[in-house]
Amino acid sequence: MSYTSIEVRTEAEKVGVITLxxxxxxxxxxxxxxxxxxxxxxIFDSDEGIGCIVLTGSEKAFAAGADIGAxxxxxxxxxxxxxxxxxxxxxIRSIRKPVIAAVxxxxxxxxCELAMMCDFIxxxxxxxxxxxxxxxxxxxxxxxxxxxxxxxxxxxxxDMALTGRMMDAVEAERSxxxxxxxxxxxxxxxxxxxxxxxxxxxxxxxxAAKESVNxxxxxxxxxxxxxxxxxxxxxFATADQKEGMDAFVNKxxxxxxxx
Ligand code: CO8
Numbered sequence: 674m675s676y677t678s679i680e681v682r683t684e685a686e687k688v689g690v691i692t693l694x695x696x697x698x699x700x701x702x703x704x705x706x707x708x709x710x711x712x713x714x715x716i717f718d719s720d721e722g723i724g725c726i727v728l729t730g731s732e733k734a735f736a737a738g739a740d741i742g743a744x745x746x747x748x749x750x751x752x753x754x755x756x757x758x759x760x761x762x763x764x765i766r767s768i769r770k771p772v773i774a775a776v777x778x779x780x781x782x783x784x785c786e787l788a789m790m791c792d793f794i795x796x797x798x799x800x801x802x803x804x805x806x807x808x809x810x811x812x813x814x815x816x817x818x819x820x821x822x823x824x825x826x827x828x829x830x831x832d833m834a835l836t837g838r839m840m841d842a843v844e845a846e847r848s849x850x851x852x853x854x855x856x857x858x859x860x861x862x863x864x865x866x867x868x869x870x871x872x873x874x875x876x877x878x879x880x881a882a883k884e885s886v887n888x889x890x891x892x893x894x895x896x897x898x899x900x901x902x903x904x905x906x907x908x909f910a911t912a913d914q915k916e917g918m919d920a921f922v923n924k925x926x927x928x929x930x931x932x
Contacts, residue, residue, distance in 0.1 A: 674716065678706035681713050684865055687872040689717035689726040699737035700730045702783045704761070711764035718768045721931075724872025724879065726768070727864045728791055729775040730784075732857060735800070738782025741809065762815045765790045769880050771871055775864035776800045777857055781839070786815035789824060792883060794850065795864045796842045797857040802850060803839035823890060824850045875913030876931040 674681070680692040691713050693700040700706075710728075717723045730736055744752075765772060765787070774780075774788040777797035785802050788794050804817045812818060813834065822830035825848040833840060842854045855863045871879055881904045888900045908914050912932040920927035 674712070676709045676713070678703070679709045679713060683723065685869060685872075686722055687724050688865060688868040689713075689720070689723045690865070691717075691726065691728050693728075693730040693736055696731050696733075698740065699734035699779060700784065701738060701740040701742075702736050702787065703740040703743050707761040707764075711761045714764060714768050714772070718770050723770065724874075724876055725868040726770055726772045727775055727868050728772055728787075729777075729861065729864065730780075731778065732797075732799070733778040734784070735774070735776040735778060735780040736784030736787055737779045738784050738805070739814075769883070770876070771868075771879060771883055773864050773868055775860050776802075776851070777860050779803075779839075782806055782813065782817070783815050786813060786817045786820065789820040789850075790816065792886075793852045794845075795853045795855065795860065795867065796845060796851040797860040798842050798854055799857050800842040800845065800851070800854075801839040802833075802845050803837065804834045805837035805839075807835060808837045821850075824848070873929070875911065875917065875929040877911050877913060878908055878917075881908060 678693070678695050680694050682690050684690055691710065693706065693710070695701060695703075695706060714726065717726050762783075772791045774791035774794045776788050776794055777799055779801050780788045781801070781803045782805060785804055788802070804813045804821060806813050806817070813821075818830070818834060821833060829840075829848055832838065840848070840850070842851065845851045846854045853863065885901045885904055888897050892900065913929045916929055917927045
């Protein structure tokens with residue numbers, strides 16, 4: 674598959690790495706890029722060998738938002754019909770394998786929203802997050818007003834959405850937006866390391882864990898706990914549960930077959 678706005682590679686035959694690649698536009702997200710991203714995500718998701726996906730950008734920008742030039746002359750009808758934007762922004766939500774965002778530089782607007790759609794964010798110490806759409810006379814349009822408050826609470830989310838200010842990596846970690854912050858030159862290794870760890874676990878258990886954590890954002894506590902309980906019970910039907918527990922009992926390393 675050949676792409677122009679992203680680069681795709683595999684690591685150790687079990688991690689899919691997607692790099693956003695419109696460096697001159699700071700990886701501004703246009704239709705072409707989002708179409709390519711959606712396709713690459715689906716290909717990795719359906720590849721039996723791949724256990725985890727890393728989504729990253731350049732040192733200067735994960736993504737500086739949706740492409741403002743492409744949107745500037747939109748009418749309401751253009752925006753609403755979604756022929757140009759939004760047709761492919763939800764693809765990442767349908768991916769069942771874990772997707773880690775490895776963020777350095779700017780993650781603004783749609784770039785911040787894209788990072789938040791991933792399962793967790795590892796940030797370089799130069800990362801800057803923000804929802805600056807207010808400065809353009811609009812508001813976030815890909816989940817920013819919904820996911821940001823869930824990640825950092827109402828006060829900070831309001832602050833970011835209303836003033837358009839950026840949050841640096843230290844504040845982002847302190848606020849719970851990112852799971853880890855590492856020096857810029859360690860970012861790719863850190864993200865890849867996490868992805869390799871995940872890839873060696875039972876794929877079924879990994880997918881179930883992702884599904885269950887995501888359920889926490891869609892349901893009340895008792896429904897969510899019941900959902901988790903049922904998945905927990907179901908995992909006793911897998912060979913990987915037998916392998917994982919037998920390996921622990923017999924003090925050996927588990928080798929999961931994803932069955
Ligand atoms: N879109 C298009 N081009 C961009 C964007 C963008 N979002 N961001 C940067 N660029 C371009 C610049 O125009 C510039 O191009 P050129 O060299 O041809 O002039 C190049 O990238 C480099 O940018 P700068 O010269 O501005 O670089 P600086 O280091 O001075 O500044 C910033 C970097 C702070 C990131 C600055 O570029 C900036 O503020 N960018 C815009 C950030 C922004 O407002 N993002 C939000 C966009 S709106 C949005 O994302 C809504 C998403 C809704 C999705 C809905 C889907 C359903």
